[in-house]
Structures are given as C-alpha cells and as structure tokens.
Amino acid sequence: MERDGFAVLPRLMSGERLDAARSHADELLRGVGWSDNDFDGRRTRRVYSLLGRLGAFEPLLTHPDVHALVAARLGEVYQFGMLFLTAVDPGQGGQVPHFDAGVYPLPRDLEAGTNVIWALDDFTAGNGATVVAPGSHRWPAGRRPQPDELVPVVMPAGSALVYSGRLWHAAGHNRGDRTRRALICEHILPWLRPADNHLLATGLDGLRRLTPRLRRLAGLAPAGEYLGLIGGQDPERWLQSNV
Numbered sequence: 001m002e003r004d005g006f007a008v009l010p011r012l013m014s015g016e017r018l019d020a021a022r023s024h025a026d027e028l029l030r031g032v033g034w035s036d037n038d039f040d041g042r043r044t045r046r047v048y049s050l051l052g053r054l055g056a057f058e059p060l061l062t063h064p065d066v067h068a069l070v071a072a073r074l075g076e077v078y079q080f081g082m083l084f085l086t087a088v089d090p091g092q093g094g095q096v097p098h099f100d101a102g103v104y105p106l107p108r109d110l111e112a113g114t115n116v117i118w119a120l121d122d123f124t125a126g127n128g129a130t131v132v133a134p135g136s137h138r139w140p141a142g143r144r145p146q147p148d149e150l151v152p153v154v155m156p157a158g159s160a161l162v163y164s165g166r167l168w169h170a171a172g173h174n175r176g177d178r179t180r181r182a183l184i185c186e187h188i189l190p191w192l193r194p195a196d197n198h199l200l201a202t203g204l205d206g207l208r209r210l211t212p213r214l215r216r217l218a219g220l221a222p223a224g225e226y227l228g229l230i231g232g233q234d235p236e237r238w239l240q241s242n243v
C-alpha cells in the first residue's frame with residue numbers, strides 16, 4: 001500500500017459466500033439499464049443505495065482484513081463514501097482515469113479515503129479489470145497518467161483490491177464476451193460529505209435493521225466530540241430511543 005498505493009488481497013471470498021454474492025448481484029442488476037454518461041459508462045450497469053438491500057454483500061462490506069488496512073490508514077472512525085455494484089458489459093471502453101478523492105477540494109497528500117473493489121468475476125487484462133497507475137498516490141496535483149502507466153489488476157473472483165483514494169485508476173476496456181461485475185466500496189474520513197446520501201437512501205427503518213457496525217459505517221458514528229451528533233446525543237442512542 002505504501003509503495004504502490006494499492007494491494008490485492010487474493011481470494012478473500014470463495015465457495016458459497018462468493019456464489020451468494022454473485023446471485024445477489026444478478027438480482028440487483030435485473031432490469032437495470034446502462035448508465036447515461038461517459039464516466040459511469042454507456043455499456044456499464046450500476047446499482048447504488050445498497051445499504052437497504054445488502055443481502056449477501058454484507059460480509060464483503062465488513063471483511064476484517066479489508067478493514068484492518070482501511071483503519072491503519074484512516075484511523076478508527078470512518079464512513080462509507082460511494083458504494084455501488086457495477087457490471088461492465090462487453091464492449092465497454094476504458095473509463096477516464098481519475099482518483100476518487102478528487103471530488104474533494106483537499107491537498108493531494110491527505111489520505112481522505114481508502115477504497116476497495118471486490119472482484120465478483122475474475123479480473124483479466126481483457127475483460128475490463130480495473131487499471132491502476134502504481135505509485136500515483138504520491139504524484140503531485142496535476143500529474144495525470146499516460147496510457148502506458150496504467151496496468152490491469154489481474155485477480156481471481158473473490159479478491160479485494162484495496163487502494164488509496166489518491167491512486168489514479170479506471171475501469172478497463174471490456175474486450176471479452178462476458179460481463180465483469182464488481183462491488184465498489186469507498187471509505188472516507190468521518191468529517192467528509194459522502195458521495196452518496198446513505199442516511200436518506202436507507203431511511204430510519206432500514207438503518208435500524210443494520211448491525212451497529214454497519215450503521216456506524218453508514219455515517220452514524222460521530223466524528224469527534226462535536227460533529228455528527230443529534231441534539232447533543234450520539235445518533236446511535238437517539239435511534240434506539242426514538243422508535
């Protein structure tokens with residue numbers, strides 16, 4: 001992580017758990033059309049607002065090996081940023097390279113996020129595997145990757161690509177004949193505004209159905225003594241007492 005800005009944790013999910021996650025992905029993708037913009041991909045299907053319908057994704061979102069890496073970089077309290085299922089269909093061209101923390105007007109050297117891409121299918125050089133520019137998390141503002149600086153992250157299904165929010169990367173070109181599915185989960189510092197409004201999307205009843213751990217990750221954890229309270233209370237306590 002320090003040197004390259006990313007690490008692959010191979011085959012963290014396998015067998016029944018992986019099969020269940022793939023079936024859940026297919027259920028969620030049923031009836032979903034291609035995205036309507038070039039960045040998300042006009043041959044890519046995406047599903048957001050997952051916290052109210054986590055199903056078999058839950059063990060991926062809370063995997064201890066992933067969270068050990070994330071906590072080492074962001075500290076003990078952090079929250080989900082963008083959270084989505086993506087299906088890169090055959091014919092989808094390469095995405096525009098970007099770094100996820102680029103949505104925030106923050107100094108380049110601040111680690112505002114540490115993110116994970118779970119491969120639900122094998123990631124190969126030809127099927128749209130994520131491409132990364134190794135070491136680019138340390139590049140200064142304004143330096144962009146040249147095409148030959150981007151390398152595909154080849155990994156078997158069930159692996160997790162954990163990467164710095166400062167790392168330049170993109171979804172690759174799917175030249176194959178099968179869809180490449182992934183679950184993408186950003187983790188960001190607790191005082192940043194998440195790209196997705198998880199609290200509104202999940203709703204009070206949905207939040208109550210989550211585990212306390214997932215609720216914290218959804219954004220209920222206060223960020224220090226003053227940020228994120230409700231009437232001076234920890235939102236977790238408020239949620240329990242306002243049923």
Ligand SMILES: O=C(O)CCC(=O)C(=O)O
Binds near residue numbers: 129130170182
């Ligand atoms: O699907 C991928 O491999 C990466 C997608 C991505 O980085 C994004 O849409 O922000």
